[in-house]
Structures are given as structure tokens and as C-alpha cells.
Amino acid sequence: MRLEPALLSYAALACLALSSHRLRRDVAVGRLPTVATLRAFAVALLVLAAWRAIHAFGPYQGPVAFIGMVSMAGLPLVLLLSRWPRGALVTGLAAAAMALGTLIPA
């Protein structure tokens, strides 16, 4: 699926957002993963997104697609975080699940 890198990037950025001090305070959910864990997740998801981008768009357009989609994923995330932070993070989980779901049969 060609939108996979965007979904993975969205999830990665959501992890990064959740590792920021302000948001950890705002979304009081039981026990959050540690900042280090979240950052490791984010990096792993970004690497996965880059791989899927190159897989879907080829070695030349792939990097363009990867950078573009990381940026594009940031826009709805920031808008959602500003109004509905928990929703934004749940959407991040859903995005990761959708993208990984398409990976498994492949």
C-alpha cells in the first residue's frame, strides 16, 4: 500500500509527541512507556517507514516520498493534538496497526 509510509510516520511522530514533557503531563493515562522506549519505537517506525517508502516508490522517488510523508503526517497529528490529544495518540496506534497489518501477509 502506497500510504504505508505515511501511516508509519504518523505513528512514529505520535510516539515522539508522547515522549515530550508537556504531553505526558496532559494525557494522564495510567502508566506510560518511558521516554527512552518511546523514542526507540519512534526510530524503529521511522526506519520501517523509510524502508516501505523505498519499497513502494523505488530508490529515487523513495527518499522524496519518505521525507514528504513524514512531513505530511505531522500536519494532522499537530492539529489533532491541539484539540484532542488522546484521540491523536489512539489514532497513532491505529495507524501503526493498519500499516503493520498490511505488512504481515507480504
Add this chain to the structure above:
Amino acid sequence: MSKAALNDAPGVRQSMAWIHGWLGLLAGWILFAMFLTGTASYFRPEITRWMQPEIDLRPVTAATAADTAVAHLQKVAPTAEQWFISLPDARTTATRIFIRERPNPDPNAKPAPRRPELRLAPATGEEVTARDTRGGEHFYRFHFQLQIPHPWGRWLAGLCAMAMLTAIISGVITHKRIFVDFFTLRWSKGQRSWLDAHNASAVIALPFHAMITYTGLITLVAMYMPWPIQANYKDPATFETAVFGAEPDAEASGRLAALTPVAPLIARASKEWGGGTPATMVVRNPNDAAATVTLFQNSRDRLNARGGSIVFSGVDGRQLSTSPPPGPAAETSGVMLGLHTGSFAGPVLRWTYFLLGLAGTAMVGTGLMLWTVKRKRPNAVPFFGIGLAERLNVGAIACLPAGMAAFLLANRLLPATLQSRGDTEVSIMFWTWFGLAALACLRPIRRAWTETLAVAAVAFLALPLVNAFTTDRGLFRSFVHGDWLFVAFDLAMLATGALLGFAAWRAAQISSRPARSRRAAARPANPLREAVDAP
């Protein structure tokens, strides 16, 4: 300069903030228009197709389109000097042809009138006619020529792009908490909110903003800085030949010879290009013993926007020459152009480009808003300069979209047979844009925002309705027939209208809020700190 040195030198950051603010302001209104029309231009052929709803063609292969076009040209201009054939792709759908007549050998004869460009249905080669319009080409041209006579429009656009590049660099240096504030957007907090929105739209899409500004400048660099080429090549034609290969320039022999079928030539070129397809075919001296057929590669699926070309003999189909493989400089410039225009992009990447372009527009718009909000003191009559900047903000941010909507509405509402109809559409855009901006000056500034944004919103929301009443390709019918271009266009217009409507509603809320809370929200802090970072 190292990070530690930057932290120790508030002077650097302060001067960068000053440059950022003033360059951003002075170039901002034009940059807003360049960003918005440039973003729309990612859908240039699609806008043109929407603006000529009479034309509804099914795509065919390049070979079929070339065959039908040549058959048509053999009928109407078998002895022309040159045939230009723009082959269709899935986005443009129609074949475009242009005929250059042989000059009359009698020096006293009047030169033949220039033949207009014609469009053909690629499957049949029949001429298709539609309402006269500039289509998506208008936004595209405006994006870098600004409707100002050549070369001044391009110079002004280049100057603004240079200001944009400077603003990006100075902005990055100014904004030291770049990653901490990455996800921060707070609503209804006056100046704070505008700063958040400006930071977020700028930082999230920073790679795009930097890339698009730099590649935009580089695209026209040979015009802005012609000297390296002038110093190395006495004659500009020598340069063109060195970069793009020699154009065949054989004189017609005067002996008749049948033109070779073109479909096999396309197959051979495609093989040579590793599956690439031709975008343009030029036939010189058709039906003459000296005939040549040149095929130019299209830029789909390649980052380099400038493709190669192959020249074939028009009599026996022999391959006569091939453009030289691009050198590093030509390759770089082609890739820069490709990155800027996104000509390689399929639907997913095209929409990505479009959304990032909107983020760029938002970055410029919020920057302009921030400049005035930051300087305005509550309950005081603003200085002339601030008042002027506010009026120009209304003119750019709210009135330009209204003008663009008026351009599209005019396309549907003007009679199809009107004289110079395409030019009238363009005039209507500018009259609406500048007229609305002038009218808005008669209203108090808060009301001006609400009213102009509301006008723009209504104009966009009206588009799908007007389209449904004036064509047979309304939203419902397009949906049923799977006419996805028209469905997407109507939905995009509704979304734009909704967004502008939301903006109008927010503006109305702010203007009706009591002055006291506004003052509290806009409480000025240490001005340097305000400009530099977000606590």
C-alpha cells in the same frame, strides 16, 4: 557558528529575528500568492480538464494517439514545414497539435497567419472544441510571472524567493526550541497561537519549504545569473546543443517521399528509454525525402524533469541521432526542476506535494498575521504602517482565494461563445481579488476579516452547485459514473469552502469577544523573548 556561541550571542539571534520579520513581511504578500497558486498548479492539467467539461476523453496509448494525430495532420497540412504533436497521458487526455507553415518563397507575400494550437481526441484524431479558457495554465504562469510583463514578473518572483530562502534560514536560527515546540499548537491565545501555528506549519514541513524555495530559484537561475553561460559559450545555441543535443535542421529536399509509420518509432524509443514514453513528437518536413521525426521523452516516473530525445529519419525510420546523456550539471538542474514541479509524482505523491504546499501557504499566512498581531496594542489606533499591513493581509489571505474562486465561477457562468473568453476569466479573478480587497478597506478591520473570508467561503461552496447546474458533470452524477476527477474537484472545493468558513467563524468570534479578554490574551512579554522562543 557553533551552538554554544549562538547561545552566548543574543545579538545574532536578535538580528536574525529582525531580518526574518522584515523580509518576511515585505515579500510575504507576494509569497502567499506564489505559494497558493503554485500549490494549485500541482493539479494544472486536472484544473484545465475541469474548466473544459465538454471534453471527456478516454486515455489511449501514445502510439495510437500519435497515429491518429499524424493521420489528421496528413489531411489538413501535408506540406507544412513542421508538426508539433503533444501526446496525451492519463492526466492531460487530449492530443495537442501545432502546425508551422512553410514560409512563402515570395518575399513580398504577406506571412501566413499563425495557426492556433488544436486539440484532438486521441482515439479518433478528430478535432475537439471547447470553451476558451486559460485553465490551470493561468495559476501556473501566475505562480512565477505574477501577471507582470516579461521579464519583470520573473524578476520579482525571484526576489521574493530569495527573501523566502533568507527567511527560512534566519527563521531556523531564530527559533531555538525547534524540536521542543514541534507538536505545540495552542488555540485562542492571541499572539501565542499565531506563533505556535507559524512554528508548526514551518517546522513540520521544513524540508519541503527549503527544497521548494531553493529549487524554485534554481529553476530560473540561467535567467537570474546568465553570466557563466555567456562567459563559456559565445552563442546561446552552442550551449543548447551541448546540453540538449543538436536539433535536425536539414532543408526540405523538394522530393516527395511517404512518411514512415510513427508507431514503430515510438516502440523503439520506448525500448531505448527502458520503458519510458514520449511526451512530444516533432515532424520536420513531413512527406519530403529529408523528413525527420524527433521524439522527446516525458518526465513521468523520473526525478529528472528533462528527458532525452531521439531523431529518426522520416522516410525509412533509421535512427539518426540521440541526445547526449546528460552531464552532472544538466542532470542536477533537471532533477531540481523535477523536484520543484513534482512532474514525476503519481497520485499519492502529488497529493503529498499539494498538502505540503498548503502548509507552506499557511506558514506565510500565519507569519503575516503574527507580524501585525505582535505590534498591535489593544484599544489603540494602530500606526499607519500596521493598519496598512493589516489591510494587505486581508487582501492576500482572504481576497486572493475569493479571486481564485471567481475565476472558476466565471468559467462556468460566462457564455461559451464570448469573445476572448479566457482573458475575461483572468480579468474577473483580478477584479474580484483587488476589488474585494479595496471594498474591505471601507469596513472596520475585524469585520473586514469576517466578511471577506465569508465571501470566499460562499464562492467556493457555490462552485459544486454552479457546476451541477451548468454542466452535466455534477457531483452526484460524477459519483455514479465514476468520474473521479470531477468528484475530487467538487470535494476539494467544498473542503476549501468549509475551511474558509471556519476561518470566517473564528474571525467573527474574536471580533465579538470583549476587549478585556483580548487584551489579556495579547499581553506583550519581553519582545525579544516573544520573537525568539516559546516558553
